[in-house]
Amino acid sequence: MADKKQDFIDQRLQDLNNDGVDRRGFLKCMAWAGTGLVWTLSGGVPVSRAFAQGAGQHGGEGADFTFVQISDSHIGFSKPANPDVTATLQTAINKINAMPHKADFLIHTGDLSQLSKPSEFDTLDQVLKGASPKQTYFVPGEHDMLTDNGEQYLQRYGKGTKGAGWYSFDHKGVHFVGLVNVVNLKAGGLGSLGHEQLEWLEDDLKGRSASTPIVLFAHIPLWTVYPDWGWGTDDSEQALSYVKRFGSVTVLNGHIHQVMQKIEGKVSFHTAMSTAFPQPAPGSAPSAGPMKVPADQLQRVLGITDVNYLVSGSSLAIIDSPLDSSSSPMSGNGGGADMAAMASGGVSTDSAIEVKIDNFAFTPGAIKIKSGTQVTWINNDDIPHTVDSTQGKFKSAALDTDQKFEFRFTEAGEYPYYCRMHPKMTGSIIVQS
Ligand SMILES: [Cu+2]
Numbered sequence: 001m002a003d004k005k006q007d008f009i010d011q012r013l014q015d016l017n018n019d020g021v022d023r024r025g026f027l028k029c030m031a032w033a034g035t036g037l038v039w040t041l042s043g044g045v046p047v048s049r050a051f052a053q054g055a056g057q058h059g060g061e062g063a064d065f066t067f068v069q070i071s072d073s074h075i076g077f078s079k080p081a082n083p084d085v086t087a088t089l090q091t092a093i094n095k096i097n098a099m100p101h102k103a104d105f106l107i108h109t110g111d112l113s114q115l116s117k118p119s120e121f122d123t124l125d126q127v128l129k130g131a132s133p134k135q136t137y138f139v140p141g142e143h144d145m146l147t148d149n150g151e152q153y154l155q156r157y158g159k160g161t162k163g164a165g166w167y168s169f170d171h172k173g174v175h176f177v178g179l180v181n182v183v184n185l186k187a188g189g190l191g192s193l194g195h196e197q198l199e200w201l202e203d204d205l206k207g208r209s210a211s212t213p214i215v216l217f218a219h220i221p222l223w224t225v226y227p228d229w230g231w232g233t234d235d236s237e238q239a240l241s242y243v244k245r246f247g248s249v250t251v252l253n254g255h256i257h258q259v260m261q262k263i264e265g266k267v268s269f270h271t272a273m274s275t276a277f278p279q280p281a282p283g284s285a286p287s288a289g290p291m292k293v294p295a296d297q298l299q300r301v302l303g304i305t306d307v308n309y310l311v312s313g314s315s316l317a318i319i320d321s322p323l324d325s326s327s328s329p330m331s332g333n334g335g336g337a338d339m340a341a342m343a344s345g346g347v348s349t350d351s352a353i354e355v356k357i358d359n360f361a362f363t364p365g366a367i368k369i370k371s372g373t374q375v376t377w378i379n380n381d382d383i384p385h386t387v388d389s390t391q392g393k394f395k396s397a398a399l400d401t402d403q404k405f406e407f408r409f410t411e412a413g414e415y416p417y418y419c420r421m422h423p424k425m426t427g428s429i430i431v432q433s
Contacts, residue, residue, distance in 0.1 A: 110141030
C-alpha cells in the first residue's frame with residue numbers, strides 16, 4: 001500500500017515535471033500571459049497539465065472531469081508590467097475555450113480586480129461571459145476587499161456563501177472548499193483564515209468519507225512560501241489538520257503570480273500564475289510586486305499561443321534555479337529602498353514629514369516627530385497600499401500609485417501602523433510633545 005502510494009506520488013511528480021516545457025525558457029521569459037491551470041480529475045486524482053499540451057498526451061480520455069484555475073486578473077492594472085490585463089485575461093479564456101476536453105467549470109483564486117472598482121468587476125464579468133465553462137467559482141484576493149471590506153465582492157460573487165465568502169460544493173464525487181484568507185489581516189502577520197472560518201471548515205469536512213478527494217482553494221498560499229513577503233497564512237496549519245485523514249488533498253492558491261508546487265504526504269500544494277503580470281521569485285528582488293519584462297519579450301510571449309503556457313512544474317526546481325540576472329527579465333523592478341539611509345535617530349523638527357511607500361516598505365520606517373507635525377505618505381509602488389493605524393487612530397483609503405495620505409499628529413505617543421493589504425509592511429511614528 002505504502003509502495004503504491006509512493007509510486008503514485010512519483011508518477012505525479014513526473015507528470016508535473018514532464019510537461020513539455022523548456023524550464024530554462026520559462027525562467028527567462030516567464031510565460032505568464034494568458035495562463036491558466038488545467039486540472040484533470042482521474043479516479044479522483046487531480047493531475048495538472050499545461051494548456052500547451054495537446055489532447056494526445058493526456059487527452060483527458062478516462063478523465064472524470066476537467067476544470068481550470070485562473071488567478072490574479074487584476075483588472076484595472078495598467079502599469080508598464082502589463083498595460084492591457086484585460087487582453088491577457090481574454091487570451092487565457094480563448095485558451096480555455098480551445099481546450100479539446102471541455103472544462104466543467106473555472107476556479108478564480110482571487111484578485112479579480114486591482115482596486116475593487118465596479119467598472120473593474122464589470123470588465124471581468126464581461127470577459128468571463130465569453131468562457132465556454134459557464135460556471136466560475138471565486139474566492140477574493142486582498143485587492144477585491146479594498147474600498148468596502150469586500151461588500152461588493154460578496155454581492156457579486158458571494159451569493160450563498162458564509163462569512164467573508166467561504167463555501168463548499170461537490171462535483172462528481174470531489175469536495176471543493178473555497179476559503180477566504182484576506183480579511184482582518186493583522187500588522188506583521190500573514191494571510192489569515194480566522195476562528196469562525198476554521199470552525200466552519202472543521203464542521204464542513206466532518207462526516208465525509210476519507211476517500212473523498214478534497215480540493216481547497218484560497219487566494220494567499222495555505223503553505224509558507226516566503227514569509228518575508230507575506231506569502232503564507234498564519235493559521236493554515238489548523239486548516240490542514242482537518243484534511244489530514246483524507247486520501248487525496250489538493251490545495252490551490254494564487255497571489256504570488258508564479259508556479260510553486262509542493263507535495264507533502266497526501267497533500268499537494270500548487271500556486272498558479274497570474275493572467276496579468278509576473279512577480280519575482282521569492283528573495284530574487286527587493287520586494288514583491290509587478291515585474292516588468294522588456295517590451296519585445298512581452299510581445300513575443302503574447303504572440304505565442306501554443307507553447308510556453310507553462311502551468312505546472314516543480315516548485316523546488318523553480319525556487320532553486322539560479323537566475324541569470326545579467327540577461328534575465330527577472331531582475332526585479334528597480335533598486336531597493338535604502339531603508340538604513342533614512343533611519344532617523346533624533347527627533348525631526350520639520351513641521352511636515354514625508355514617508356515614502358516604495359518596494360513594499362515604508363521609508364523611513366520609524367520616525368520621531370514633534371507634536372503638531374503633519375505626516376504625508378506617498379505611494380511610489382505600482383501596486384496599491386494602505387496606511388492603517390494598528391490602534392485604529394487613522395486609516396487611509398487604498399492608495400494607488402502617486403496617491404497620498406496625510407495625518408497630523410497632535411498628541412504625544414507611539415503610533416504603530418501597517419498596510420492592511422500587506423500586513424508585513426509596518427512602520428511607526430513616535431510623537432513627542
Ligand atoms: Cu501594501
